[in-house]
Amino acid sequence: MIPRAATDGPVWLEEFRQAFRRPGDLPSRLLAWTRDREGLQAAHETFPLLVPRRYLTLADIADPEDPILRMVLPSRQELIRAAGESGDPLGEEEHTPVPRLVHRYPDRALLLVTDLCAVHCRFCTRKRLVARGREAALTDSGLDRILGYLRDHPEIREVVLSGGDPLVLPTGRLQKILTSVRKVPSVRVLRVGTRVPAVLPSRVDAELVEALRAVRPLYVVVHFDHPRELDSEAECALRRMGDAGLPLANQTVLLAGVNDDPDVLAELFGRLQELAVRPYYLHQLDFAAGTSHFRVPLKCAVGLVRELRRRLGGLAVPTLVVDLPGGAGKVPVGQDHIVREVEGGFLVEDLSGRPVYYPSP
Numbered sequence: 001m002i003p004r005a006a007t008d009g010p011v012w013l014e015e016f017r018q019a020f021r022r023p024g025d026l027p028s029r030l031l032a033w034t035r036d037r038e039g040l041q042a043a044h045e046t047f048p049l050l051v052p053r054r055y056l057t058l059a060d061i062a063d064p065e066d067p068i069l070r071m072v073l074p075s076r077q078e079l080i081r082a083a084g085e086s087g088d089p090l091g092e093e094e095h096t097p098v099p100r101l102v103h104r105y106p107d108r109a110l111l112l113v114t115d116l117c118a119v120h121c122r123f124c125t126r127k128r129l130v131a132r133g134r135e136a137a138l139t140d141s142g143l144d145r146i147l148g149y150l151r152d153h154p155e156i157r158e159v160v161l162s163g164g165d166p167l168v169l170p171t172g173r174l175q176k177i178l179t180s181v182r183k184v185p186s187v188r189v190l191r192v193g194t195r196v197p198a199v200l201p202s203r204v205d206a207e208l209v210e211a212l213r214a215v216r217p218l219y220v221v222v223h224f225d226h227p228r229e230l231d232s233e234a235e236c237a238l239r240r241m242g243d244a245g246l247p248l249a250n251q252t253v254l255l256a257g258v259n260d261d262p263d264v265l266a267e268l269f270g271r272l273q274e275l276a277v278r279p280y281y282l283h284q285l286d287f288a289a290g291t292s293h294f295r296v297p298l299k300c301a302v303g304l305v306r307e308l309r310r311r312l313g314g315l316a317v318p319t320l321v322v323d324l325p326g327g328a329g330k331v332p333v334g335q336d337h338i339v340r341e342v343e344g345g346f347l348v349e350d351l352s353g354r355p356v357y358y359p360s361p
């Protein structure tokens with residue numbers, strides 16, 4: 001049975017309602033951690049604070065560089081707009097043929113089903129949409145237009161639900177979207193991208209799991225950025241989905257001062273692998289406005305992934321990707337070990353960087 005609060009619907013919804021949404025709501029020891037209340041307030045006014053109470057229990061406020069707090073507490077550095085940064089770094093608006101559908105690759109489309117999230121990650125690429133406070137979710141007429149577009153474009157075989165976070169929608173609403181997309185014959189595979197299992201794992205209740213199961217094949221791509229996010233509650237949420245036969249993968253955003261460390265990433269990806277969650281992508285941070293303090297130089301990112309390949313098996317190492325500015329798309333980087341073509345073959349670097357001859361007739 002799904003536990004219910006007395007009158008207010010599911011437990012997760014109550015937890016979501018009680019999330020911190022204003023700096024003034026935060027306990028004073030957390031405000032003290034930031035050491036810059038005006039900066040926090042100013043950044044909150046551009047992209048509001050939102051963090052479930054439970055997520056903050058993962059933090060260590062004795063650590064002035066705590067990675068968990070760094071991801072969720074607004075900071076003055078967000079007000080800096082560094083060179084190359086923009087509100088729409090991936091040129092998604094240009095690839096939006098109907099509202100809330102991004103069609104950038106021939107065979108896949110992204111549906112931005114809601115602008116709401118269970119948390120506001122300070123490094124978010126879609127700050128321009130998340131928490132904009134207009135019509136916050138896909139409407140019935142919007143869904144009809146999207147279904148029409150999908151029918152007119154049978155080359156789209158995979159539909160990715162994103163946002164915002166699709167799993168903050170009421171289950172019935174999500175179910176309606178999923179089942180209507182599933183009925184388009186050319187759509188073969190569904191995917192849901194979500195940070196909910198990391199930040200509001202109570203949301204992954206039996207009712208939700210059943211709704212996802214009913215429209216398989218559906219991949220759930222979760223988003224964990226730090227091993228501390230994998231506490232027992234998050235692990236249970238992942239198990240509930242895995243046990244129901246939903247294939248799980250994970251995306252991580254590479255973040256300076258949070259996870260730009262081979263020990264942290266090796267622990268994160270190793271533990272995800274143990275939980276049967278395949279590390280899929282490690283994202284180089286997009287050029288969203290106000291995120292420069294989280295950016296890791298690409299050269300370091302490549303070095304980190306090579307180090308991971310020495311430490312972990314292939315099933316635990318994600319692909320490092322950069323999403324090229326302006327909508328040119330995601331491409332893997334740092335994978336190529338070919339040094340150069342030589343007589344009768346190639347020189348290929350081994351994992352320690354030593355060139356080895358590989359014959360190729």
Ligand SMILES: *Cc1c(COP(=O)(O)O)cnc(C)c1O
Nearest residue numbers: 102103104105108109110160330
């Ligand atoms: C990332 C993305 C996808 C999915 O790409 P995969 O490489 O299959 O994970 C699809 N559409 C858009 C617009 C995207 O940004």
Ligand code: SF4
Nearest residue numbers: 117120121124164195
């Ligand atoms: S959950 Fe995803 S969409 Fe929402 S704020 Fe975080 S990164 Fe952005």
